[in-house]
Structure formats: structure tokens, C-alpha cells
Amino acid sequence: MTPALELLNVEAGYGPFRALFGVTISVPAGGAVALLGANGAGKTTVARVASGLLEPSAGSVLVDGRDLTGERTFRFARAGVAHAPEGRSVFATFTVEENLTLSFQRLLGSDGLDDGLERAYSIFPRLGERRRQVAGTLSGGEQRMLSMARVLVEAPSVLVADELSLGLAPIVTDEIYATLEAIRASGTAMLIVEQHVGHALALCEHVVLLDKGTVAWEGPADEAADVVVSRLFEKSGG
Amino acid sequence: MVLAAGTGTDVVRAILQGTPPGAVYALVALGFVLTYKTSGVFNLAFGAQAFVSAAMFFQARVEWGWSTVPALVLAVFVLAPLTGLLMERLIFRHLRTASAVSKLVVAIGLSVALPSLFETLTGFAGVAGRTPEGLVPDGATVFYDPLGVYPFSRDELVALGVAVVGMLGLGALFRFSSIGLAMRAVVESPRMTELAGIDADRVSSVAWMLSSFFAGMAGVLIAPRFNTLMAPDFFHLVVVAVAAAAIGRLVSLPRALIGGLGLGIFIALFRTFLPRWSADHPWLEPFQNNLTPSMPFVVLFGVLVLWPAIRRSPAAADPLSGVDPPPPSLVSATRSAVLTRAARVFGVCFLLLVGLTVWFRGDVVWVHLVTQATIMSLILLSVTVITGLAGQISLCQGTFAAIGALTVFQLADRWDVSVLAAALVGAVIAAVVGALLSIPVLRLGGIWLAIATLAFAFFFDAVMLKFSWVGGGDSALLQGHRVPRPVLGPWDLADDRRFLVLVVVVFALVSVFVIRIREGTTGLILRGLRGSEVAAESVGVSPARARMLAFAISAAIAGLGGGLLAIHQENVNYGNNFTPMAALFWVVLVVTLSARTVEGAAQAGAAFSLFNSVILRGDGIGWITRGHLPGFFPLSPKWRFVLFGLASIQFARHPEGLVEHGKRRATAGMDARLAARRERAEPGAASSTAQQDPPSPDPSKVAAVGKQP
Numbered sequence: 001m002t003p004a005l006e007l008l009n010v011e012a013g014y015g016p017f018r019a020l021f022g023v024t025i026s027v028p029a030g031g032a033v034a035l036l037g038a039n040g041a042g043k044t045t046v047a048r049v050a051s052g053l054l055e056p057s058a059g060s061v062l063v064d065g066r067d068l069t070g071e072r073t074f075r076f077a078r079a080g081v082a083h084a085p086e087g088r089s090v091f092a093t094f095t096v097e098e099n100l101t102l103s104f105q106r107l108l109g110s111d112g113l114d115d116g117l118e119r120a121y122s123i124f125p126r127l128g129e130r131r132r133q134v135a136g137t138l139s140g141g142e143q144r145m146l147s148m149a150r151v152l153v154e155a156p157s158v159l160v161a162d163e164l165s166l167g168l169a170p171i172v173t174d175e176i177y178a179t180l181e182a183i184r185a186s187g188t189a190m191l192i193v194e195q196h197v198g199h200a201l202a203l204c205e206h207v208v209l210l211d212k213g214t215v216a217w218e219g220p221a222d223e224a225a226d227v228v229v230s231r232l233f234e235k236s237g238g
Numbered sequence: 239m240v241l242a243a244g245t246g247t248d249v250v251r252a253i254l255q256g257t258p259p260g261a262v263y264a265l266v267a268l269g270f271v272l273t274y275k276t277s278g279v280f281n282l283a284f285g286a287q288a289f290v291s292a293a294m295f296f297q298a299r300v301e302w303g304w305s306t307v308p309a310l311v312l313a314v315f316v317l318a319p320l321t322g323l324l325m326e327r328l329i330f331r332h333l334r335t336a337s338a339v340s341k342l343v344v345a346i347g348l349s350v351a352l353p354s355l356f357e358t359l360t361g362f363a364g365v366a367g368r369t370p371e372g373l374v375p376d377g378a379t380v381f382y383d384p385l386g387v388y389p390f391s392r393d394e395l396v397a398l399g400v401a402v403v404g405m406l407g408l409g410a411l412f413r414f415s416s417i418g419l420a421m422r423a424v425v426e427s428p429r430m431t432e433l434a435g436i437d438a439d440r441v442s443s444v445a446w447m448l449s450s451f452f453a454g455m456a457g458v459l460i461a462p463r464f465n466t467l468m469a470p471d472f473f474h475l476v477v478v479a480v481a482a483a484a485i486g487r488l489v490s491l492p493r494a495l496i497g498g499l500g501l502g503i504f505i506a507l508f509r510t511f512l513p514r515w516s517a518d519h520p521w522l523e524p525f526q527n528n529l530t531p532s533m534p535f536v537v538l539f540g541v542l543v544l545w546p547a548i549r550r551s552p553a554a555a556d557p558l559s560g561v562d563p564p565p566p567s568l569v570s571a572t573r574s575a576v577l578t579r580a581a582r583v584f585g586v587c588f589l590l591l592v593g594l595t596v597w598f599r600g601d602v603v604w605v606h607l608v609t610q611a612t613i614m615s616l617i618l619l620s621v622t623v624i625t626g627l628a629g630q631i632s633l634c635q636g637t638f639a640a641i642g643a644l645t646v647f648q649l650a651d652r653w654d655v656s657v658l659a660a661a662l663v664g665a666v667i668a669a670v671v672g673a674l675l676s677i678p679v680l681r682l683g684g685i686w687l688a689i690a691t692l693a694f695a696f697f698f699d700a701v702m703l704k705f706s707w708v709g710g711g712d713s714a715l716l717q718g719h720r721v722p723r724p725v726l727g728p729w730d731l732a733d734d735r736r737f738l739v740l741v742v743v744v745f746a747l748v749s750v751f752v753i754r755i756r757e758g759t760t761g762l763i764l765r766g767l768r769g770s771e772v773a774a775e776s777v778g779v780s781p782a783r784a785r786m787l788a789f790a791i792s793a794a795i796a797g798l799g800g801g802l803l804a805i806h807q808e809n810v811n812y813g814n815n816f817t818p819m820a821a822l823f824w825v826v827l828v829v830t831l832s833a834r835t836v837e838g839a840a841q842a843g844a845a846f847s848l849f850n851s852v853i854l855r856g857d858g859i860g861w862i863t864r865g866h867l868p869g870f871f872p873l874s875p876k877w878r879f880v881l882f883g884l885a886s887i888q889f890a891r892h893p894e895g896l897v898e899h900g901k902r903r904a905t906a907g908m909d910a911r912l913a914a915r916r917e918r919a920e921p922g923a924a925s926s927t928a929q930q931d932p933p934s935p936d937p938s939k940v941a942a943v944g945k946q947p
Contacts, residue, residue, distance in 0.1 A: 094419075
């Protein structure tokens with residue numbers, strides 16, 4: 001079965017700065033891969049390459065077996081890659097409803113738009129209450145819900161989620177991860193970048209550990225806990 | 239004051255009278271806001287686009303004898319969107335991540351280049367006294383008076399109708415179509431828009447075509463209000479649009495609409511009532527004559543200064559901007575001591591050679607041109623100080639220079655003061671004006687500072703110049719501002735060669751002064767402020783004081799230069815030398831070539847004065863080929879504006895300027911070669927010195943950083 005997302009020997013960077021040195025990661029269809037690593041290991045860069053935001057300087061990116069290397073970002077999105085970027089991931093000057101409309105219009109057409117909005121509001125009633133509110137004034141958790149709602153209503157083939165729990169209260173993080181479970185159940189493959197190792201390991205069956213822009217270790221999630229812990233101690237001890 | 243009978247009718251009449259121009263202002267403001275909202279570009283070239291369409295329409299109607307509809311289709315429905323598309327595709331798409339100020343500089347360059355490019359390509363020339371054609375026959379002579387209060391001309395009704403249709407259409411587009419939402423999304427973050435599966439490039443192309451269409455439409459509609467089709471009038475138009483748009487904080491379309499209409503009506507009310515009040519209160523009289531034409535600039539300046547919240551426009555930063563490579567850092571020019579010495583020797587030799595050639599071989603014309611080039615270099619040094627050192631774009635340097643020139647005229651004319659002393663006084667007055675202006679303006683910063691200084695320049699142009707204690711009044715209008723040449727001790731500087739020596743000495747002194755400032759504490763503070771205002775403040779630097787000083791120094795240099803220019807030309811020649819449009823070109827020249835160095839100002843001054851004769855007229859080629867000129871010479875002098883205007887596009891990529899950029903690449907390459915040769919001669923020596931040197935950027939890396947889009 002072709003993987004939903006494949007990065008083959010990817011090298012990438014920003015201007016003169018190199019961030020990735022030959023990274024290969026494969027996310028099987030319907031599978032979930034956790035991407036762990038220290039600050040500056042290149043996790044966010046992997047996520048950006050995976051969704052086409054950043055063009056790799058070498059290597060290739062395949063979505064559902066199709067080589068999309070060097071294509072524009074919107075082609076990745078149309079091929080079924082959804083990316084929830086790190087930090088704020090909604091249009092701050094748009095209202096909640098406008099944010100959803102922008103995503104749904106292409107996916108559902110103008111006929112399906114109202115239906116899609118209703119479905120989003122039934123999943124997240126809070127968003128329904130605040131549909132006229134400017135998204136930039138929502139709380140961090142609500143902004144996350146908004147970006148999740150876009151993904152939930154029309155399941156993409158791959159979800160690339162970058163530090164979803166960043167800056168959120170633990171209870172909100174739990175809520176977000178419950179949502180991710182639901183998205184997974186609908187058949188969406190996932191590449192999860194996360195610093196909350198516990199959450200990531202609970203959600204994903206496969207783990208990739210990045211270190212200084214290369215894959216340092218990869219394996220099943222139940223073995224990962226030990227590796228991560230030992231590496232963490234090794235780092236802080238040495 | 240007792241209100242005269244019929245005041246109510248007058249108010250109504252003024253409102254009706256102000257509505258049609260107000261509607262056109264609103265149309266321009268809408269287009270302007272549309273561009274700003276959808277591309278983040280403060281498009282000062284909007285007026286140039288309006289001019290191009292209006293001129294195309296005029297050309298097709300009058301010169302080619304087309305009928306209205308095909309001419310309109312060509313000018314507004316084809317040419318205008320095409321211009322917008324090209325501007326987006328070729329220029330602004332690649333600058334999406336550039337700072338607002340660099341985009342503004344590019345737009346200023348385009349506003350200089352576009353009209354000249356159009357005029358050279360089509361052979362269009364604005365002819366005085368030929369009123370531009372309206373959309374309908376007899377537009378200005380057939381009137382309708384539906385309310386019995388104010389007769390609307392046909393042109394006015396057409397303008398009103400088109401403006402209303404345009405606004406409704408735009409409103410509907412944003413309200414009901416998906417492209418409207420996508421346009422707004424692209425402004426906030428093109429990358430996030432693409433993550434939603436929308437082609438951001440196509441959306442911004444559409445936005446540019448649409449807003450350019452508005453510019454073209456407004457140009458054709460407003461043209462009949464002018465008595466000649468000239469690009470500067472349309473530049474005024476864009477300032478009016480900015481004033482209207484500023485009322486809506488540049489982002490609100492409905493408020494821009496209200497702003498435009500309000501401005502039109504406000505001006506009409508002012509025109510109706512001010513003459514009456516000034517009949518009762520004589521002190522109002524000069525204002526009555528002078529203030530009315532400049533209302534938009536006063537409003538703009540007032541809005542900017544009195545409502546500082548405007549700069550906190552609600553635009554949100556792109557959360558995905560981290561994807562872009564870091565901006566090319568302003569690498570300090572590093573070159574080896576050998577190369578520095580070689581360059582200095584070469585520079586001195588070159589200057590000596592040029593100086594001796596001009597002194598012994600130059601005829602009257604060449605001495606004149608070189609003198610002018612030197613004075614222009616002096617004036618442009620003021621841009622080096624304010625833009626190169628302080629990092630602020632000031633568009634009123636022409637006004638400071640004019641203050642210097644007019645001071646020389648006034649003092650020499652009224653009190654027979656020696657013109658050289660008067661030039662110094664002019665510099666001081668300009669410095670004081672600059673310092674005073676900087677108080678309200680400096681806290682604006684960025685593009686708003688540029689706009690406020692532009693408004694001030696237009697205000698000076700329209701109001702202050704009319705006062706006899708500034709512009710000399712009626713006698714000066716008739717006879718020009720005559721300025722005598724000075725006598726300095728035993729030397730009568732009426733001799734052009736002697737005057738050239740004086741000018742060169744002054745330029746050298748000011749250059750040394752500027753270099754000392756740049757290398758001294760003030761320069762350090764200003765450089766720190768450019769890097770990070772917050773960081774500079776945290777170590778105890780007062781940004782306001784440092785920038786005020788820079789502003790005052792810059793104004794003083796401009797004033798001194800303006801005074802010398804007037805002495806050189808023995809006339810002030812305000813219209814040729816110091817108009818806001820002329821000053822716009824100065825800024826373009828300096829930032830395009832090199833904004834931070836004295837050489838940059840000198841090169842810009844030389845380019846300003848000599849480019850036309852040496853390159854375009856073909857004298858340089860002719861000298862080399864001994865008179866065998868290729869047939870396409872002489873080229874139109876307008877190419878100067880086109881070339882330098884378009885070259886300013888490079889500013890966004892190489893903020894250090896083209897010359898400086900090229901020089902750095904060349905010196906980096908040469909240094910590498912020198913080092914390699916030393917390495918070969920003496921293995922190990924070069925590498926050991928490299929270790930001792932402070933970490934100098936690797937030449938290949940410098941080039942790579944410079945090439946980053």
C-alpha cells in the first residue's frame with residue numbers, strides 16, 4: 001500500500017542556513033507518526049517540507065505516491081495534505097465564520113458551505129457561539145479548535161500538526177488530543193510534531209527521533225519511551 | 239456673525255458641487271485601499287497608473303481619432319489591468335516578504351518611471367491648454383439642474399454614476415464572492431491561504447488587475463478637471479486618495495468611500511464659505527487664497543499628526559513568515575587594507591583627472607554641468623543622512639532645499655545680504671524647520687513618515703510658496719527669483735570656474751562632516767536604531783532625539799545645497815528644481831545607487847546632472863568613438879526617469895544600493911583572489927592571518943546572501 005506521505009532523503013534550509021540533512025520519513029496511509037526531538041532539531045522544518053511550505057534543496061516529497069517536490073503549497077493542500085502550523089494558525093483579522101468559509105468553499109463548494117459550517121459548529125459549539133468574533137481575539141485553545149474544525153469537517157488524507165499543545169492549558173491539550181483521535185478514526189494519516197511526549201506516544205504507533213537535522217532513531221512507540229528517556233538523561237547528564 | 243439669507247441653499251449647493259469630485263476621490267481611495275489590503279503595497283504609483291490610462295484614452299481619442307468606446311476599452315479595460323498584472327508579476331510578487339518601506343520605495347520608483355515610460359513608448363506629450371477629453375461629448379458645457387440649486391455638468395454626472403457603480407460592484411465582490419475573501423486572506427498570509435488550497439499568486443494577480451482598473455477608470459474620469467494632461471496632477475490625485483484612505487485607516491473600504499466623498503464636500507464647503515468669512519475677518523484672507531487648493535494635504539497631514547493611532551493599523555503579521563529565509567543582512571563592507579589603499583589612490587586620481595579635464599578642457603556647458611552635479615551631490619547628501627544613516631524615508635528634501643534657496647533670494651533681494659552668508663542662514667532656517675517638523679512626524683515612523691513628509695512638501699508647494707515673505711509674491715512670479723553671484727575676498731565668483739572650486743570645497747567639507755557623524759556616536763546610535771529600536775532604547779538611547787538631530791542635519795545640508803544651487807543658476811527656479819515630484823526622484827536616485835555612503839550621493843548627483851548629456855544624448859559614446867554616433871542617439875531624456883525608477887526595484891533586494899552591492903561583490907572577489915595568491919606564495923601565512931582577523935564574512939557566502947530573493 002502506498003504511504004500517505006513520504007519524505008525521501010530530504011535536505012532543506014533557510015537561506016544560507018541548513019536545517020535538514022537527508023531525512024527520510026514515511027507515514028503509512030491511516031497511520032500516525034510522532035516526530036520528536038530537541039529544540040532546533042528540525043521538526044518544524046520537516047513539517048513545512050511535508051506540506052510544501054518549504055521547498056527541499058534535495059530529495060523528494062511524495063503524497064499518496066505522487067511526487068510533489070517543488071510544487072506550490074496549494075497543490076499539496078489540494079492533494080490532501082492539511083497542515084496546522086506552529087503557533088497561530090488562523091486568519092487573525094477574519095471572523096470565525098470567514099475562517100471556516102475560506103477552507104470549506106473549495107472543499108465543499110458554495111452549496112455544501114452552510115452544511116459544512118453547521119457540522120463544524122455542532123462539533124465545536126463554542127465556535128458556533130463566537131461565529132462573528134474576530135479570530136485573533138479568540139483564546140489559544142479556541143484558535144486550535146478553529147483550525148481543527150477545518151480539518152474535521154472534511155477529512156484530509158494526511159494531517160501535519162506542528163506543536164498543537166504549545167501554550168495551551170493541560171485540559172485544553174487533552175481536548176485537542178481527543179479531537180485528534182477522532183480525526184484518526186476517520187482514516188486520516190498523521191505526522192505529529194510534539195513536545196508533550198506522553199500525548200504523542202499515546203496517539204501514534206511509530207516514532208521518529210530527530211537530532212541536528214537527521215533521523216537519530218525510529219521505531220515503534222512502545223520502544224520509544226525508553227529511548228527518549230535515556231537520550232534525555234544522556235543530554236542533561238552530559 | 240449673522241448668517242446671510244440662503245445659507246442653507248449654499249450649503250446644499252456646496253454639498254452637491256463637492257459630490258462628483260468626492261466620488262472620484264472615493265474611487266481612487268477605494269483602488270488604493272484595495273491594493274494596500276491585498277498586497278501590503280502602499281502604491282504611490284497609483285497616480286502614475288491613472289495618468290497612463292488617461293493619457294492612453296486621450297491619445298486614442300484625439301490623436302488616433304478613435305470613438306469613445308474602443309478608446310475606453312483600450313485605456314481602462316485593457317491597458318490598466320495589464321499594467322497592474324505586469325507590476326504584480328514582474329515586481330511585487332517577488333517583494334511579498336519585503337518590508338513595507340522597501341515596497342514604498344519601489345512604488346515611488348515606479349511612479350517616477352511609469353509616466354516617462356509611457357510617454358517615450360507612445361510619443362505622448364501633455365500639451366498646455368488642450369483640455370483632456372471626457373467620456374461624453376460636451377461634457378463640460380452641457381448642464382443639468384435637477385434640484386434647481388446646482389447645475390451638474392455632464393462630466394460630473396458621468397463621474398458620479400461610474401463611481402457609484404464601481405463602489406457597488408466592489409462592495410458586492412467583497413460581500414458575495416469567494417475571491418473577495420481570498421484576497422483578504424492573501425494579505426494576511428499568502429502561505430496560510432495556500433494551505434487552504436487557494437492559489438495565492440492568482441488571487442493577488444486578480445487583486446492588482448482590479449485595483450489598477452480602478453486607477454485607470456479614475457484617471458479617465460478626473461482628467462477633464464485638469465486643463466493639461468500632466469503626470470504631476472495625477473500624483474496630486476494619489477495624495478488626495480491617501481488622505482481619504484487614511485480616514486479609513488487604509489484598510490476599511492466603506493470608510494475610504496466616506497473619506498473620499500467627505501473630502502470632496504469639505505473642499506467645496508470651504509470654497510463657498512471661506513471667502514465670506516474672510517470678508518469679515520481680513521486675517522483669513524491669505525488662507526482663503528492659499529489653503530483651498532491644498533486642503534487634501536492639510537487634511538492628510540492633520541490626520542497623520544493628530545491621530546497617531548493610524549499607524550497601529552489592525553493588520554496582523556503573517557504567522558508563517560518564519561518560512562522565509564532571513565533578510566539579507568547588511569554585511570559591512572570588508573576589504574583588505576591593500577585594496578582599500580588601492581581604491582583610495584584610484585579615487586583620488588580619478589577625481590583629479592576629471593577636475594583637471596573640466597578645468598582646462600571643459601567649455602562653459604561642461605563647467606556648468608559639473609558644478610550642478612557637485613551641488614546636487616551636496617543636496618543628495620541630505621538624503622544620505624536621513625535615509626542612509628537614520629533609515630527614514632523623507633520625501634520633503636526638495637522643500638528644505640527650496641527653503642535654503644528662497645532664503646538666499648529673500649535676504650539678497652531685501653537686505654542685500656551677501657549670498658554666501660544667506661546660504662548659511664538658509665541652512666539654519668531649514669534645520670529649524672526640519673527639527674520642528676520632526677517633532678510631530680517622527681513618532682509616526684516607516685511609511686507614515688514618508689507620507690507625512692510628502693504631505694508637508696505639497697503643503698509648502700501649494701500654500702507657503704504663495705506668501706510673499708516666502709515665495710516673493712507677484713514680483714517674483716513675473717521676474718523670477720534673481721540671485722546674484724557672490725564676491726569672496728579677492729575672488730569674483732561670477733566666474734564659473736572659481737565658483738566650481740567653491741562648490742567642490744563646500745561639498746568636501748560637508749562630506750567630511752557627514753562621515754564624522756556616521757563614524758561617531760550619533761552614527762552609532764542611528765545604526766543601532768535601524769537594527770532594533772527596542773534594543774537601542776534598552777541601552778539608554780533616546781530615538782526621538784537622535785532622529786531629530788538627523789532630521790535637522792539633513793535639512794540643513796539640503797538647505798545649504800539649495801542655496802548654492804540658486805546662486806549657481808542665479809535664480810531659484812523652484813518649478814524646475816524643488817517641486818515634490820523632483821524631490822521624489824532624488825530619493826529614488828540615492829537609494830537605488832547607494833544610500834549610505836558619500837560616494838553614493840556623489841554618484842547620484844552625477845547621475846542626476848550628467849546622465850542625460852553623457853549617456854542619453856550620446857556625448858560619452860561620441861567622445862569615445864570620435865564623433866561616430868550610432869543612429870539611435872540622442873535618446874529621450876525621459877529614459878533617465880525610466881531607468882532609475884525601474885532600478886529602484888532592486889532596493890528591496892539590495893538595501894545597500896546597486897553600486898554598493900556591486901562594489902562589495904567585486905571587492906569580495908578581489909580579496910579572495912589576493913588571499914589565494916598570498917596562499918600560493920607563502921603557504922600557511924594567509925590562513926594564519928585569517929584566524930587573527932575578526933571573523934570576516936566568507937566572500938562566497940556574502941554573494942549567496944546577496945542573491946537571496
